[in-house]
Amino acid sequence: MTEQRVLPLTTDHDTAPFWAAAAEERLVVQHCDDCDLPIHLPRGVCPRCHGERTSWREVRGAGRLHSWTVVEHQVHPGHPTPYTSVLVELEDLPSVRFLGSLPGRLDLEIDQPMTVRFERVGDTTLPQWEPVSS
Amino acid sequence: MRDAWRPDTMAIAGIGSTDFSKASGRSTLTLAAQAALAALADAGLDPKDVDGIVRCDMDTVAPVALGDALGVENLTYWGDVGPGGSAPAAMVAQAAAAVAAGLASTVVVFRSINGRSGERYGAGYAQGARAGGSSTYEEMFLPYGMQTPGQYFAMVARRHMADHGTTSETLGRIATACRKHANANPAAQMHHRTMTLDDYHASRALATPLRLFDFCLETDGACAVVVTSAERARDLRQPPALIRSAAQSGGADAQPGQMFPALMRDSITTWSSRALGEVLFRRGGMTPQDVDVAQIYDCFTITALIQLEDLGFCGAGEAKDFIQDGTLEVGGALPMNTSGGHLSEGYIHGMNHVVEAVRQIRGTSTNQVPGAEVSLVTSAPTTGGSALLLVGA
Numbered sequence: 001m002t003e004q005r006v007l008p009l010t011t012d013h014d015t016a017p018f019w020a021a022a023a024e025e026r027l028v029v030q031h032c033d034d035c036d037l038p039i040h041l042p043r044g045v046c047p048r049c050h051g052e053r054t055s056w057r058e059v060r061g062a063g064r065l066h067s068w069t070v071v072e073h074q075v076h077p078g079h080p081t082p083y084t085s086v087l088v089e090l091e092d093l094p095s096v097r098f099l100g101s102l103p104g105r106l107d108l109e110i111d112q113p114m115t116v117r118f119e120r121v122g123d124t125t126l127p128q129w130e131p132v133s134s
Numbered sequence: 135m136r137d138a139w140r141p142d143t144m145a146i147a148g149i150g151s152t153d154f155s156k157a158s159g160r161s162t163l164t165l166a167a168q169a170a171l172a173a174l175a176d177a178g179l180d181p182k183d184v185d186g187i188v189r190c191d192m193d194t195v196a197p198v199a200l201g202d203a204l205g206v207e208n209l210t211y212w213g214d215v216g217p218g219g220s221a222p223a224a225m226v227a228q229a230a231a232a233v234a235a236g237l238a239s240t241v242v243v244f245r246s247i248n249g250r251s252g253e254r255y256g257a258g259y260a261q262g263a264r265a266g267g268s269s270t271y272e273e274m275f276l277p278y279g280m281q282t283p284g285q286y287f288a289m290v291a292r293r294h295m296a297d298h299g300t301t302s303e304t305l306g307r308i309a310t311a312c313r314k315h316a317n318a319n320p321a322a323q324m325h326h327r328t329m330t331l332d333d334y335h336a337s338r339a340l341a342t343p344l345r346l347f348d349f350c351l352e353t354d355g356a357c358a359v360v361v362t363s364a365e366r367a368r369d370l371r372q373p374p375a376l377i378r379s380a381a382q383s384g385g386a387d388a389q390p391g392q393m394f395p396a397l398m399r400d401s402i403t404t405w406s407s408r409a410l411g412e413v414l415f416r417r418g419g420m421t422p423q424d425v426d427v428a429q430i431y432d433c434f435t436i437t438a439l440i441q442l443e444d445l446g447f448c449g450a451g452e453a454k455d456f457i458q459d460g461t462l463e464v465g466g467a468l469p470m471n472t473s474g475g476h477l478s479e480g481y482i483h484g485m486n487h488v489v490e491a492v493r494q495i496r497g498t499s500t501n502q503v504p505g506a507e508v509s510l511v512t513s514a515p516t517t518g519g520s521a522l523l524l525v526g527a
Contacts, residue, residue, distance in 0.1 A: 006281070009264040019425035030273055041271050041390055042400060060310055067296070067402065069288035071279055073340040076259040086291055087397055099278035110296040126277060131252045 005078035007124045010129060014042045017056050022125045025118040028056040029096050040096040060097075061116030064096055065090035070105045075076045089115045100129030139417045139446040140332040142217035142525065144230035145367035145374035148177025148360035149489045154323050154480035156250040158354035160351045165356035166195045166246035170285055173358040174204075178371030179240060184360075186211035187454035188229045190483065192222035195246050197430040204242070211238035216382075216390055219433060219514030222484035223522045229361035241364060245485035246356035258282045261308075268272050271391040283347055283433060286516075288341035289445035291436040297344060297453030302343060305435040306334035308470075309347045309477055311462035311519030312432065316474025319323045319500040323351055345362040348435040350476035359492065368527060375495040375524040378508070379418030384518040386411035407515035415446075418523045425523075426506040428468055429487035431514045432475045441515055444470070464501050472501040484513040488522070495526050 010019035013127045030042040034051030037119040045052055074081040084106040090096045091113075100114075113132040118125050150172025152158070152165050159463065174181050178291040179488040181204040187197035189212075197212035211232050215221040215425040222245060229241035257271065258281035259265075264378065266273025280286065295301045316322035338344040367374035385406035389395040415421055421447060432438040439453045442497065447468055448456035462470040473479045480486060491511035512521040 004263055006260045006265045006276045007263060008277045009267040010273070012267040012269075012273060014269065015266070019273075032371065039273065041395055043390065067289045067293040067397075068338070069285055069292060069344075070342040072338070072342070073284075073286055073290075075256070076260050076279075077283055079279045079281070083279050085285060085289070087402075095398075098276055099280050099397075101277075101279040110293070134240070 003077035005121070006076060007121060008041070008126070009075055010116065010124060014044060014123050016103055018042065021056060022118065022127050025125065026058050027061045027116050027127055029059050029093060030054050031057050038093050051066050059090060060092055062091040062115070064091060065108055065112045065113040065114050067110065084108070098127065098129065102130060106131070136298065137417050139379070140516060141378045141418060142376040143364050144233055144377045145224065145362060145364040146371060146377070146492050146524065147362050147370045147374055148173040148179065148365040149492050150176055151321065151438040151486065151489055152355045152356045154321060154353050154355040154437060154482070156354065158248055162194045162246040162248055162356070163199060163203055163435055164240055164362050166200050166244050167352070168360070169246065169356035169358040169459050170200060170242045170244055172205055173360050176372060177360045179360060179450070181205055181526055182207050184240050185209060186229060186241035186242045188213045188215060188225045190215055190218050190225060192218035192244060197455065200242070200244065202323045211241065218483045218516065219431060221513060221521070222488050223380065223513040224368040224382045224520035225379070225381065226359065226488060226522055227520065228363055230377055230380060233361060233363055241361045242358055243361055243485050244358035247483055248354045250352040250354050256282055256284065256349070256352055269390060271285060271395050275394040280394055283393065284344060285341045286397065287434040287436050288344045289362045289397060290402050290440070291343050294436065297403060300439070300454045300456065303331065303336065303456045304457050305348055306331045306394065307457050308438050308457065308462065308477070309334050310433070312471045312475040312477040313499045314463060315472050315515050316478035319473050319479060322474040322479040323353065324474060332389050344434060344436070349479045351432050351478070353482060354478035355480055355482050357482045357489050359488055364527070373496055374527045375509070376527055377490040377522060378525045379409055379414050379523040381414040381417060382412055382518065382520040383410035388517055395518050397455055403440060404444055404450065405440060405515040406518050407441045407512065410515065410521055411445035411518055414521045416525060420523060422509065425510045427469070427472060428510040429472070429475070429491045429512070430470055430476050431484055431487065431512045431519070432471055433481070433514065435477065435513070440469070441512055444515065467499070469503045472499050472503065488512045491522065491524055496526050
């Protein structure tokens with residue numbers, strides 16, 4: 001039997017709507033209703049205008065690779081090495097970044113185009129990121 | 135706004151350490167007591183006279199518990215300062231603030247950790263099937279295999295290389311400078327093991343572009359210092375290390391959570407250490423050029439490299455030009471981590487750096503910088519850090 005990989009807690013006050021949208025295969029970013037700031041990481045009070053009215057807007061799943069690491073030293077039985085963790089910034093909102101992970105050692109370049117993909121693990125859906133195939 | 139900080143009014147009067155090992159064979163309480171008793175003996179103070187204790191919020195030894203272990207008559211002040219590695223310089227600052235405010239007169243500041251035989255930070259933060267919640271934001275990182283400090287710093291290193299042309303050779307020069315210093319320090323865990331740049335490059339990749347020798351040494355051990363007024367310290371056994379400046383800084387764009395969320399900063403290759411340096415040097419009336427010797431927090435090589443840029447020892451992206459052969463060694467432009475640092479002496483979460491910074495002021499380091507008058511020490515910079523400038527009396 002293989003060990004279970006780490007899954008997100010999907011019931012946190014601030015991040016639950018992100019995971020609920022992911023379950024519907026939608027990528028969303030919290031925005032402030034008053035000043036329009038994308039609030040990422042999400043939270044209940046806008047750090048710019050202190051407004052407390054926010055909404056989750058669907059965004060385009062197109063990004064660019066901000067950085068990555070190939071993990072060779074395994075620390076968790078559910079995450080076998082090698083794997084590549086990627087840090088992706090949204091094409092339309094460069095201040096918003098997400099993590100992704102892909103099996104194996106990927107040959108990547110900073111700023112290369114990435115696209116979202118939804119991965120279902122049991123009853124949880126993870127937005128994942130992979131290189132745009134050329 | 136003018137700083138009300140008063141330089142040189144508070145001092146570190148005593149220093150103490152246990153041995154550093156992979157298996158201490160004793161509890162963190164015992165380690166803490168041994169380091170604290172050593173620091174008090176060094177200062178020539180009676181343990182029962184301790185009235186304050188300051189620790190970081192990741193220590194497993196409670197201040198009152200350590201007070202009990204020391205046999206203090208009445209502990210009347212204690213405090214917790216921030217997360218582990220970012221705390222030590224700020225712990226000294228908090229102790230100094232307590233003495234200045236009249237809340238305590240003799241404060242033990244300590245860090246005790248079984249970081250190799252007990253809880254290993256390198257083992258990752260994932261516990262249980264579900265990660266995150268409670269404002270940690272770990273749910274956004276851990277499921278994606280971003281689970282250890284080394285993996286976070288690898289992301290940062292990759293981007294620094296892409297933006298600035300930094301190479302592993304520069305990181306290797308940091309690792310080999312620390313090792314060279316450890317080779318002269320009998321207390322260092324890597325005292326007997328030399329490292330060339332070739333050895334560095336031959337070490338295995340753990341999380342690219344970082345390799346084994348970019349990582350610090352998970353360590354069992356404890357360090358402690360005694361903080362009191364400069365006036366009182368002058369009458370004690372050792373020459374005091376006066377606190378010329380002390381600072382904490384979160385900087386702007388600090389991000390919530392701890393460490394991993396710093397990947398959401400506008401720039402992931404600069405930290406709170408930039409804002410920290412401005413406050414530190416302003417309060418001390420000094421510039422980076424005044425620093426004779428530096429203990430720079432080095433959980434990883436890249437951690438030290440970025441601080442050198444942030445603090446102004448070179449410009450952003452210029453570390454690759456600044457760090458040449460010998461730059462960071464005694465006789466170089468900035469002798470750094472003269473006990474071997476976290477990379478080669480041991481990882482007491484920033485506290486062994488404070489102890490070594492004091493030794494440099496006393497002239498007792500095993501890699502003594504001749505005539506060192508200004509000694510800098512920093513504590514982890516990622517999501518808020520701290521630093522001290524120490525001078526002789």
